[in-house]
Amino acid sequence: MFIVSPSTIWNRNALETRQVPRRIFGRVMLLPRRGFPLRLVWRMAFETQMLRFLGVLAPFVAAMFVWRQSALAIAQAPLLMIVAILYVETNVLRIPKERRAKMIDRAEADRGLDLLQVRGRAILTRIAARRQLASGVLHLVVEQSDMAYITPLTFVSVQSEAEPEVVRLSREEEAMIRRDLFGAPLTERKLLRINLLENVFLRDVALDMRGVSAHARLAALSG
Template sequence: MIVVAPNTVLNPAALETRQVPKKMFRRVAVLPRRAGFATWARIVFDVQILRYLVALAPFVVAMLIWPRLAFPIAQAPILMVLLVGLVEMKMLRVSKDGRADLIDEDAAARGLDTLRFRARSILTRLAARKELSEHRLHLVIEQSELARVPPLTLVSVQLDGPDPQLLPLDADEQRLIRDELFGGALTERELLRINLREDVFLRDVALEARGVSAHARLAALMERAPAAEHAQ
């Protein structure tokens, strides 16, 4: 999971938006400030043109090994298209008929209920921490639709209002999302199965900031107090 915010990516200008929820896959290059090799490899793998080039690599290798065959190989675009289609549609994705077998309808419904419950809990705490009292907060969870590789999940907190934006998140707020959103029965892989079944890869859970209780705001104030004392 990558928590996406203006202060967690190398290209914050790419996160500017005119409407919420903002869709990122195939529209925005997410470049996290801190990520390991595996995360970067997964991000690169999601770039479609790069996957095409990898799929076509055998043709390039064949032309280098047998230069006399370079012209005939270059004149075989149908084979290239078929190979790319095989990799993209058969190896990396699940057919429409196979999606229903990934998870049953009741389990999918329970998973989405859990996601909404956890997302609203996170949004409540974030709204209280940030002392937001108006407009609508959105927790946006977007996943890559590639099925046979590790899930790639982008999570952001977006504010709907006169100035729609992705909110910056401090270290504690990022940790809250990482610790509370996935776990137990609802993992990133489980959510991907649900998304593949329903062919929906962006989940948006909203919360009116004005609806956050005084109790939640007081709890957030008490959470911040020890951190502030420690910082001093």
């Protein structure tokens, strides 16, 4: 999980938006500044389509060097290269839609989404209480890559309808999200299975500040 905030990336302009929720995957390339797990650096590379294509085509290039007498024939076989790219994209990195229904039970998926809402609203309530926000709407946006067979890549951000904008989070707020959002029985990988089942990869938890009671604010501050 990478928490997206103006303070955690170098290219802050990439977060500019006219509406929330702000989508990231397939729209912009983020340049992490801090808080990005080193184990996910290689995973981020998979989100660059050109790098994936080059990886698939690398064996063809190697073959041209090994079998020089056949180099011209290999270079003139674009159809085979296209087939290789399509196969990797649709069957190696992703799960075909017709096979997704068996990934997770429908009732279990519903429970997972309900838990995401509960955890998300609790996080937003704590943020609102600590910032003493009395009006406006905050969104906890959880977006995942649709690549199924490798480590899940999840972007989490807090967004506000006021500007609209992606909210700059404090380090304490970032730590709270890392601690409270994912964990058994709802992990990043389980959420990915749910998203694959529904073919929905952006989850938006919204909280209207006017609906947060004084008791909830006190409980959030004490927690």
